[in-house]
Amino acid sequence: MFKGRKKELELLEDLYDSKQFEFLVLYGRRRVGKTELLKEFTKNKKPLFFSAQEKNDSLNLLDFSKTVQTYFDNDFFGEFSDWETALKYVTSKATEDRLVIVIDEFPYIASENKSIKSIFQHTIDHQWKEKNIFLVLCGSSVSFMEGEVLGSKSPLYGRSTAHLELKAFDYFDSALFFPEYSNEEKLMAYGILGGIPCYLQAFDSEKPIEKNIAREILREGRFLKDEPIYFLKQELREPAIYNSIFEAIAGGASRVNEIATKIHEDTQKCSKYLGILQTISLIKKAVPCGEDEASRKTIYKIADNYFSFWYHFLFEKKSFYEILGSEESAKEIMDPQSFFSYFGFVFETICLEYMIRMAKNRKLPFIPSKYGKWWGNNPARKCQDDIDVLLIDDKNEKYIFCECKFKGESFGKSEMEDMLSRKSIFAHAKETYFYAFSKSGFSDYVKENASSNNITLVTVDDLFEFGEL
Structure with a gap:
């Protein structure tokens, strides 16, 4: 069953209901659910749907010829001589009724035919602009779609009427895939699989997480x-280097020079590879919240939860786990001490996603313009410190400090005092607020003193108490 994507479907329906030509550029990393979204959108419509493949231009043109002729005439009378002729045929068949044309995996065509973008541009300008047509060009190559389709140097620049990068689900929408799990288990499943629908569908919420890991992640053939x-092999040209980058980051390297040293590559070259991984949302660049993007404190993290989980637990121990067996290996991975240590960083991301949802629902004290993790010097404690999640308003006057704890003990007095002490880092703040997140609840002391210290207490169940945006 199709899940989530409410706003994305609303956008598609709005474009469909338009009385004029519309051109949507839809893109996102592999397996993020672009094709499923288009299928859901068109399930009660009659789209001209063509999915290109990794083959030469002549064969893709032949497939397109068969698709459009069968669609309009319920017959195939022969391959068109070129793409211009094929698109003119589509134009000749367009009526006053709304025609949805979906070209999936457009980069496969464009990589083999350098003139295809100009052909579509000419067709749009001279044939389709006045037609009742809704065109969708879809692709998994984020850099290609942004640069070669939407970019200012592209022949198609300025022709699209809308564009949409399909992102992975956050923790809240990912939970839709696990109706039988407790809220804590939903978070843990998200921490393992991330927000890619294809990954999320692999787990059966009627089975314990440990069993799912053994069956769907550790078992040979899955x-x-x-x-x-x-x-990495399918999407990138030098998978070995990218693989080494993930290994280095999972092993604790976070700065460019540290990563470059670990993988024995030049720093400039390493920066280039990190940039490519950012475009496909596998790596994220981070600076302390509130600092400039060019900050010297820049670090890199694995952005995709499944990649983070896989490199953290499976990469180095792959041979050991194969000998140990899937059941015992899953048990070792899910040992609370080991798993909670890994999950602590994921929990911070979940808490930030919660705060963003709260802001969109207008349930925070202010609308933040900057948000994320902060690290640096704490003058009050005279040491390096960090803030799990920090949110700042557009005037740098209002601050929300968040402390996120995913462990077996309740959030106690010492954690509360640590959190409160961090407001001294931003002594100029005119308003300060605190949010404490805890897997195991809060001590009586914290509960009794929270309100007087402007602290909002958030449990795991609280993370799921508001509806869809």
């Missing part, structure tokens, strides 16, 4: 077992 390696 697609998740070596998915990160296969993904």
Whole structure:
């Protein structure tokens, strides 16, 4: 069953209901659910749907010829001589009724035919602009779609009437895939699989997480077992280097020079590869919240939860786990001490996603313009310190400090005092607020003193108490 994507479907329906030509550029990393979104949108319509493949231009043109002729005439009378002729045929068949044309995996065509973008541009300008047509060009190559389709140097620049980068689900929408799990288990499943629908569908919420790990991740033959390696091989030209970058970051390297040293590559070259991984949302660049993007404190993290989980637990121990067996290996991975240590960083991301949802629902004291993790010097404690999640208003006057704890003990007095002490880092703040997140609840002391210290207490169940945006 199709899940989530409410706003994305609303956008598609709005474009469909338009009485004029519309051109949507839809893109996002592989397996993020672009094709499923288009299928859901068109399930009660009659789209001209063509999915290009990794083959030469002549064969894709032949497939397109068969698709459009069968669509309009319920017959195939022969391959068109070129793409211009094929698109003119589509124009000749367009009526006053709304025609949806979906070209999936457009980069496969464009990589083999350098003139295809100009052909579509000419067709749009001279044939389709006055037609009742809704065109969708879809692709998994984010850099190609942004640069070669939407970019200012592209022949198609300025022709699209809308564009949409399909992102991975956050923790809240990912939970839709696990109706039988407790809220804590939903968070843990998200921490393992991330927000890619194809990954989320692999787990059966009627089975314990440990069993799902053994069956769907560790068992030979399951697609998740070596998915990160296969993904890198399919999407990138030098998978070995990218694989080494993930290994280095999972092993604790976070700055460019640290990563470059670990993988024995030049720093400039390493920066280039990190940039490419950012475009496909596998790596994220981070600076302390409120600081400039060019900050010297810049670090890099693995953005995709499944890649983070896989490189953290499976990469180095792959051979050991194969000997140990899937059941015992899953048990070792899910040992609370080991798993909670990994999950602490994921929990911070979940808490930030919660705060963003709260802001969109107008349930925070102010609308933040900057948000994320902060790290640096704490003058009051005279040491390096960090803030799990920090949110700042557009005037740098209002601050929300968040402390996120995913562990077996309740959030106690010492954690509360640590959190409160961090407001001295931003002594100029005119208003300060605090949010404490805890897997295991809060001590009586914290509960009794929260209100007087402007602290909002958030449990795991609270993370799911508001509806869809």
